[in-house]
Every structure is written in structure tokens, then in C-alpha cells.
Amino acid sequence: MLACALALTATPAKAQILGIGKKKVREDFSVTLPAAVPAAAPANGAIFQAGDGYAALYEGQRARRVGDPLTIVLVERTSASKSAGSKLDSSGSASLTPPTTGALSLFKQSDASASGARNFTGTGSADQANALSGEISVTVAAVYPNGTMLVQGQKRVTLNRGDEFLQIKGIVRPADIDANNRVASTRVADARIAYTGKGDVARASRQGWLSRFFQMISPF
Template identity: 30%
Template sequence: MRAVTLLLMSVALLGCNRLEQVGRAPDFTPVEEGNEYYAMNRTPMPVSLEQPSPTRTASLWSGTPKSLLGDRRAAQPGDIMTVVIEIDDSASFSNSSDRSRSGSESMGIPSLMGIPQRLNEALPDGASMDSAVATNSSSSYAGDGSVSRNEQLTLRVAATVIDALPNGVLRIQGSQEVRVNFEVRELVVAGFVRPEDISRQNEITYDKIAGARISYGGRGQITDVQQPRLGQQVADIILPF
């Protein structure tokens, strides 16, 4: 009973939290709570090893990242890059199998020194030794299965370098939230990239991200309507039938 009471209290608390959003648009996730903010806040701005002399500060050919031909690609924690997500996958599988088998056996004793005739007299009416044993079997199997999948997603999101691993690989993470009326669409991307895979435009495609984690969903009134109520979710887990 104590476990049931605690469960009901937890469900009630969750319901109260949801009641606070009645008549209000869902709030954005604070950017100060993300890993991107901590990565940019703890890392100082990059300083060029080559300090330009006063006579070269206006030169277009200086080696600093801010120059006209400088390398602006993300390279250390706190830097920002653009992740290009263009997923257009489709797959189709079809399997078919067919199997059949049939068999027939019969055995009889029509004549054996008059013995079958003597036995037929002792057998019930309609019985005869002419077909003493007869078997017949037949089986068949047919199976057909198909799988069809089609996914298409085109997005661009800014990601922050969270950490630089000892082998030079960069760990990135990015998030984006767009609120339309009372629905917030959330896009989250994370993974590991090589610095050499980042283009001169400071962009990288999703297929060059190792361990990519891409999530696109939402929260708000539409999402709440599409999901079962909390009590129904708890009942689906607890009830054994």
C-alpha cells in the first residue's frame, strides 16, 4: 500500500506541474544550463601566436583568424560550427517463401492362401483385408513479408565544440528551439568530428559525425494531445493484462 500511495503522489505532482502550463506557451530551455554555455564561458578567446606589429594591423594577409584569409574553422572548446543535416534515406525489403509436401501410402492383403477371405467373414460388414492400411498426408506453407521505410529531413543547426579529445577529435553539441504558437520544436545534435572534415565555410555534414545523436521533436499542446495521459501510461505498465 505504501508503494501504491507513493506512486499516486508522484503522478499527482507530475499533473500539478503540467497544470502550470495551462493557457501558456511552453517555456524555452535556459541556454545557461547547456554544455555549450559552459564550454564558451570557460574558454578564453583564441589569441594568435604571431602578434602583428603596428604596421601590419591593417594588412589583409595577417595570420590571425579574423583576417580576410584567416582560418575560421572551429578548433577548440567554445568555438561554433554549422552542422548540415540532410537525411534522405529509403529502404525496401521483400521476402517470399513457399513450401509444399504430400505423401500417400496404402497396404492390403487381397489373397494369401485364402486367409484374408476367412478373416473377412469374421470382420464387421464393410471391412476387408484388401486395403488393410492406408495413409494420406499433405502439408503446405506460404510466407510473404515486406518492409518499406522512407525518411527525409533537411536542417541546419549551430553546434559548439564541447571538448577536444587527446587524439585531436572534437566533441560537439548543439541545440535549437523554435516556438510556433503553443508548440516548441526542438532539435538536438551531438557527436564527434575530425578537424580536417570541417569545411572552409566552417560547416560539417551529419554523415561525417561519429556517434551522431540527432533528435527532432517537440513539446506543447499538440504533443500532449498525441500522447496518452499519465494515468494511462502507469496503468499500461502495471496491469498484467
């Protein structure tokens, strides 16, 4: 009820802080087509005529313009591990020997004692390893003033029982592109790589909605 009231009374600024009404922006991995070829300028009689297809000798056939394709070689391999442990021990005791004579002789001759102790031991560890290899061809989506290029692309493979999607986007330096117009994925800055799938196999590997609901409300 309180969440509903906040949603109704929140201003646009407050709604942005609370995360209300946010739309999930879909990442764009679509192919970028090259710009239209301008009409050729009339020949001026010189031997050298610089046209749209001109490339310097040292550039070869490397991607350098919007719409040019190049190949990303996926060589992703990451691993991480983490462990933590804690231990707590504490104890205390007290003893009292009551008097056996006089007005305070309330107990028999015996010792009264009290003691307490507590302890806690906790350990935790996590290990994760990922590897992704292969190749994917992308296109140049933008060329920046410093020469770096924004590249993006995706590959869709339709298998017998579903589809597999491989998507990548990031910044590439022309100097990292080899003579075969290929660049390693470890040389892609701000890389966003996604490998997903849909179909019978992907659905079978996911937990059902009812199981997720009971797991969410379970206190254990």
C-alpha cells in the first residue's frame, strides 16, 4: 500500500530516484550499412584520382570507415575466487560461597556458581571461471575524431531445438587490427559481449516461475 502511495505521489525527479517508471533500454547490435557513394567528381586530368575506394598503401584492407566489416576473435577467459572466514569465542564465570552462620545463612554450605560461553564460526568461499572462444564478424558503427571506432554486430545460429545469439559491441583502435582485418576481443575497449539462447533447451535449463516464487518468499 505504501509503495502504491509513493508511486502515485512521486514527482518525475523522485520517481527517477525511486526507480519508478524506468524503461529498460535495449542494446543495439544491428548491422551498420556504409554511407551512399557520392557521385564521382569529373576527372581533372591528373594521374592520381582520389575516389571513395582509395586506401593508403599502409592501410591495406583494414576496416576504417562506417559500414566496413571486421572480425572479432573471441579469446575471453576469466576466473575469480574469494574466501572468507570468521571465528568468535567468549566465556565467563562467577562463583559465590554463601555464609553458613548469621542472618545471611540462607543456603546450605555449598558453592553457588554461574558460567556462560558463546562461540561462532563462519566460512564462505566462491569460485567462478568463464571461457568463450570463436569468431564473429561486426561492422564499424562510428568513427571518432581520435581514430578509434565503435564496432557492433551479432550472430544468430538456429539449431534443432532453439536459437543461439552472440552479440558484441565496443571500441577498437585501428592499430590493433591485423593484416587479415581481425582483432582480438581482449583489445576491444568497453566490450559488451552477450551469449544467450532461446528455445526448448534454454527453457529446460531455467527454473519455473512457481519454484522461483516459493524460493523468493522462503525465509530459509
